[in-house]
Structures are given as C-alpha cells and as structure tokens.
Amino acid sequence: MSEIKPGVYPVPMTDPHADATTQPFWDAALEGRLVGPRCTNCTTVILPPQPRCFVCQNTVFEYVDLPGVGTVYSFTVVRHPLAPHLREAVPYVSAIIELDGTQGAGARMLANLIDVDPETVFIGDRVRVLFDKVSDTFAVPRFTKN
Amino acid sequence: MTMRDRTAIVGIGATPYYKRGESLPHTQLSMACDAIVGALEDAGLTVQDLDGFAIYSNSVDPAEVASVLGVPEVRFAASLTSGGGGSAGALGLAAAAIHSGMAEVVVSVMTLQQAGRRLGGTQVSAGGGGSTSANPYSAGGVPPSLAFTVGSGLLSPGSSFALLTQRHMHLYGTTREHLAEVAITQRSHAITRPTSLQTGPLTTKDYFASRMISDPLCLFDYTMENDGAVAAVMTSADRAKDLRHPPVYILGSAHGGAGRWGPAIGKYFQAPDEYFASSGHRPVAKRLYEMAGVTPDDVDVALLYDHFTPMVLMQLEDYGFCGVGESGPFVADGNIRLGGKIPVNTHGGHLSEAYIIGFTHVREAVEQLRGDAINQVAGAEIALVTGGPAGLPVSGTLLRR
Numbered sequence: 317m318s319e320i321k322p323g324v325y326p327v328p329m330t331d332p333h334a335d336a337t338t339q340p341f342w343d344a345a346l347e348g349r350l351v352g353p354r355c356t357n358c359t360t361v362i363l364p365p366q367p368r369c370f371v372c373q374n375t376v377f378e379y380v381d382l383p384g385v386g387t388v389y390s391f392t393v394v395r396h397p398l399a400p401h402l403r404e405a406v407p408y409v410s411a412i413i414e415l416d417g418t419q420g421a422g423a424r425m426l427a428n429l430i431d432v433d434p435e436t437v438f439i440g441d442r443v444r445v446l447f448d449k450v451s452d453t454f455a456v457p458r459f460t461k462n
Numbered sequence: 463m464t465m466r467d468r469t470a471i472v473g474i475g476a477t478p479y480y481k482r483g484e485s486l487p488h489t490q491l492s493m494a495c496d497a498i499v500g501a502l503e504d505a506g507l508t509v510q511d512l513d514g515f516a517i518y519s520n521s522v523d524p525a526e527v528a529s530v531l532g533v534p535e536v537r538f539a540a541s542l543t544s545g546g547g548g549s550a551g552a553l554g555l556a557a558a559a560i561h562s563g564m565a566e567v568v569v570s571v572m573t574l575q576q577a578g579r580r581l582g583g584t585q586v587s588a589g590g591g592g593s594t595s596a597n598p599y600s601a602g603g604v605p606p607s608l609a610f611t612v613g614s615g616l617l618s619p620g621s622s623f624a625l626l627t628q629r630h631m632h633l634y635g636t637t638r639e640h641l642a643e644v645a646i647t648q649r650s651h652a653i654t655r656p657t658s659l660q661t662g663p664l665t666t667k668d669y670f671a672s673r674m675i676s677d678p679l680c681l682f683d684y685t686m687e688n689d690g691a692v693a694a695v696m697t698s699a700d701r702a703k704d705l706r707h708p709p710v711y712i713l714g715s716a717h718g719g720a721g722r723w724g725p726a727i728g729k730y731f732q733a734p735d736e737y738f739a740s741s742g743h744r745p746v747a748k749r750l751y752e753m754a755g756v757t758p759d760d761v762d763v764a765l766l767y768d769h770f771t772p773m774v775l776m777q778l779e780d781y782g783f784c785g786v787g788e789s790g791p792f793v794a795d796g797n798i799r800l801g802g803k804i805p806v807n808t809h810g811g812h813l814s815e816a817y818i819i820g821f822t823h824v825r826e827a828v829e830q831l832r833g834d835a836i837n838q839v840a841g842a843e844i845a846l847v848t849g850g851p852a853g854l855p856v857s858g859t860l861l862r863r
Contacts (some may be wrong), residue, residue, distance in 0.1 A: 323649055325613065325614070325615030327612060327613045329604070329608070329609065329612050332498065332604055332606070332609035332610070333603070333604040333605070333608065333609060334591040334606055335606040337606065338606045338607075338609070338610075341610075342609070356536065363610065364578065364606075364607040364610035364611070364730065365607075367608075370722070377793055389628070389629070390628045390629040390731075390738075391625065391628060391675050392621050392624035392625055392628060392676045392678075392679075393674075393676070393677035394615055394617075394676050395673070395674045395675060396673070396674075396675040396676065397617055398617045399617075399689075405615075408615050410614045410615045410616045410621060410730050411614075411624075412625060413697070413826050419736075420735070421722075421732050421733065421735060422722075422732050423732075423735045424730070425610070426610070426611045426613075426614035426616060426730070426731060427613060428613055428614055428615050434677075438630065439628065440632075445570040445600055448613075454609070455611065456612075456613040458613065
C-alpha cells in the first residue's frame with residue numbers, strides 16, 4: 317500500500333491480477349518501462365489490452381515500448397473523500413492521458429496525476445509516467461508534469 | 463412498418479418518494495408491487511390483465527413480482543442491458559412486445575431502496591476498501607483489466623462525468639454558471655410540487671457557496687439518491703382507447719449508442735474525440751426522430767435524464783435543441799425554463815424532485831400529455847423522455863397525446 321498523503325490516491329490492490337495478455341505490461345512496469353500491445357496488422361495500440369483489434373479484428377499483438385510521455389486529455393480534482401481513509405488523500409487529481417506513440421483514443425490511460433498543484437492542472441498539460449511500486453508484483457502507473 | 467403510434471401508456475403508478483434509506487419498512491419488492499398495482503388501477507385494468515414485463519437496470523425479477531401479484535400468465539419478460547440508460551428504452555421494449563403480438567399489457571417499473579447500498583459510490587468498494595479481491599462489478603475474481611484503472615482514484619459516477627464536463631468546458635467554453643442555470647431552473651420547477659424532496663429555492667449564491675465534490679462539479683450538480691418506485695403500464699393503441707385516461711402514444715423509441723461509446727463511462731474512457739464530450743445520445747436521437755417523424759422543434763417538453771447537470775447540457779445538444787457546443791449559452795438565455803423554448807424537467811428531475819433512475823421523468827411526461835401536470839406546459843402535445851448517459855445503451859422515447 318502506498319503512503320497516504322495529499323494528492324496521492326492510495327491504490328487498494330497489491331497485485332495486478334494479470335493474465336497472459338496483461339502480464340508483459342506489469343513486468344515492464346516493474347522495470348520502470350511503459351509498454352503497450354500493438355496490433356501486428358494495423359499498429360493500433362490498445363490499452364487496457366483487449367482480445368481483438370477494434371480497427372481490423374486482428375487477434376495478434378506485440379508489446380512495444382512507448383515514450384512514457386503524453387498529454388492530459390481531461391481531468392478532475394477529487395475533493396470529496398468517498399471513504400474515510402481518503403480524507404488524507406484529497407484533493408487529488410485523476411486524469412485521462414493520451415499517450416505519445418499511440419493513436420490516442422483506444423490507448424488512453426486513467427491515472428493519478430501527482431506532485432502537482434491541483435489548481436494549476438489544465439487539459440493539454442504534458443505529463444510523464446512514474447511507476448509507484450506497491451508490491452513485488454505491482455508497480456502502479458502515475459503521471460506527473462513533464 | 464414501425465411501431466409508431468401503435469401502443470400507448472395507459473397507466474402510471476408510484477409510491478411516495480423518500481429520502482435515501484427512509485422507505486423502510488417497505489421493501490424494493492413491496493414498492494414495486496405498489497407502483498404496478500397503482501398503474502393498473504390508474505388504467506382501469508387489474509393484475510388479471512397484466513402479461514408482460516419490460517424492465518431495465520435489473521429493477522425487479524419478473525418471476526418474483528408475477529408470483530407475488532398472482533399474474534395469471536407471463537408472456538413477455540425482458541430487460542435492456544446495463545443501467546439507468548435504459549429507462550426510456552424500457553418503454554420501447556414494452557411497445558415492441560405489444561406491437562409484435564407477444565404480449566398485450568406490459569409494465570415497466572423502477573424500484574429503488576438505498577438503505578444498504580448507494581449507487582453513487584458503486585466503485586468505492588474496489589477503490590476504497592483496501593481489499594485485494596474487490597471487484598466493483600461482481601463478487602467473483604478480479605478482472606485483469608481492473609489494474610489498469612484502479613490507480614486513477616476514479617471511484618464514483620460523479621468523477622467520471624466530471625471528466626466529460628471538463629472536456630466540454632475546454633472545447634466549447636461551457637462554464638459553471640451554465641451548470642448552475644440547470645440546477646436552479648430545475649429547483650424552481652420542483653418547489654411547486656408536493657412530491658419533491660427539495661422544497662426550498664436554490665440561488666446562484668447557494669450554488670457557488672456549496673462544496674466542490676469533483677471538479678468542475680459541486681454538490682448541486684449531483685442528483686439526490688432516493689427511495690421509491692414508479693411504474694408505467696402500456697398496451698395496444700386499440701385497447702388503450704377504451705381505458706380510463708386518454709392514451710399517451712409511443713411515437714417512437716430508440717436505444718443503443720455508438721459502438722465505441724460502450725466502455726466510455728466509468729471504466730476506460732476510450733470514446734473517439736468527436737463524441738467524447740457528449741451525452742452519447744446523438745445516434746439514438748437521430749433514429750428516434752426518424753421513427754417518430756418529428757423534429758426537435760415539434761417537442762413541447764423534454765424530460766432529460768439528469769444525474770448530473772452537465773449531462774442535461776450535452777443532451778440538449780445531442781437531441782438537437784441547440785448546436786453541439788452551444789448548450790451553455792442556450793440555457794443561459796432561459797430556454798429550458800417554463801415558458802422557454804424547450805422547458806426541461808418540469809418536475810424538478812433527479813436533481814430536485816427525486817431520483818428513481820429515470821422513471822419520475824416518464825411519470826411527468828404522461829402528466830404533461832394528459833394536461834394535468836403541476837407545472838403544465840400549455841398545450842403540450844409531444845414529450846421527449848431520455849435515459850442515461852451511462853454505459854451503452856442510452857435511450858430516448860417520444861410520446862404524444
């Protein structure tokens with residue numbers, strides 16, 4: 317469990333519960349690398365991984381390294397704690413990130429944006445990934461301003 | 463041959479509306495039965511006539527309700543998938559059953575009791591419980607996809623819709639003043655109604671003094687969470703002519719949405735840019751107007767699903783009452799108030815009357831078209847009722863007197 321402090325959402329899972337399709341993502345995450353499954357036919361990147369490419373119906377993907385940077389597509393500042401233990405975490409920023417090296421929609425990531433002043437976050441901000449290792453098997457992707 | 467005008471709503475029944483958890487010792491089942499029997503009585507029908515259930519969001523188990531009520535024979539029992547997005551579409555499902563000849567008298571119903579659960583915090587168990595086995599969608603194992611979103615801190619529907627709203631503001635210049643106009647207008651409608659749970663006026667000052675929940679949404683942008691039940695009974699247009707009230711005809715009904723909308727709300731947010739900051743209703747609205755043979759200008763009153771104020775704005779765009787991106791200035795000009803271009807949620811809606819997952823809107827549409835609404839739109843002939851946005855399907859139904 318990551319430390320509870322303002323701006324950092326405490327992730328309630330300590331294992332990614334990976335299957336064969338998602339395990340490479342989490343293996344790379346533990347090494348601090350952001351990777352994504354790319355369709356071997358049409359190069360569409362799909363996150364979270366899915367069984368088929370929604371563009372061409374291909375079922376074969378290869379994991380490729382992504383730059384680990386992206387752009388804030390939208391965000392919200394969560395100010396109301398929905399559970400008692402979140403009182404120490406709010407306000408925190410939850411964001412949708414469009415990743416460089418992908419087509420955008422279909423490979424967006426939802427992540428906690430940390431080490432930022434919530435009042436100065438804007439759509440279009442450039443951000444980079446940080447991996448928060450919460451256990452030996454799970455490194456949670458968060459983002460911060462680049 | 464479409465089902466236009468072939469079926470009608472002939473009866474409406476409802477329990478009182480309660481603050482969340484205050485409907486005890488009633489139960490979800492007892493309130494559903496009260497609403498259904500009330501709707502049958504309103505129509506001049508009995509349980510002996512009822513032969514179909516067309517529901518959404520798992521409101522009831524038709525097997526249980528039919529057994530409790532002593533329905534002689536069930537000939538149709540079906541549900542739209544997903545949640546509140548199916549509220550208006552359930553009327554279309556009932557109409558389809560009747561028009562196809564599968565059943566004659568079909569009820570749609572929503573019953574809700576939130577003493578032990580809260581829809582507004584449905585994802586909190588996964589995000590806040592500290593458990594490694596938590597899954598917001600079932601009691602089973604953890605889906606491998608959950609790890610991709612669990613770190614985001616997006617725990618509630620409100621935060622999800624805040625993301626769409628923030629994008630809408632970014633693209634079109636929509637402001638919190640525009641959201642306030644929706645909340646304040648609907649409150650002004652609610653306070654004339656004895657059924658409303660909100661009874662005092664809401665001012666701009668109140669709105670801006672309230673606490674922020676998930677930017678850019680504050681307390682008054684959120685629906686209430688309530689208990690109660692509402693039911694609508696439908697039958698064929700032929701049979702409807704002989705019943706107690708003038709029929710309220712199903713002019714058209716559509717549900718669904720763009721295929722890539724599916725996982726957009728609450729899970730992955732992967733919808734294409736052209737309709738990300740929308741209500742998801744645009745393709746549904748197009749099919750609905752085509753079936754009904756009318757245009758937005760023909761609609762006299764709109765009962766729009768309003769779990770969050772910005773989704774009223776985006777539905778005004780998607781149903782063609784204003785251009786895409788123009789809903790903020792449209793409401794600021796007073797167009798959704800009583801006497802405006804298109805009065806919206808004349809009952810106060812989820813925001814200020816009561817939240818029964820879309821079915822108070824159905825009740826209000828029927829009252830408007832019978833001419834006995836408390837905030838009556840003079841001469842109202844055509845009403846729009848919608849369900850969602852939520853996960854696909856979202857839905858819309860046009861009704862006429």
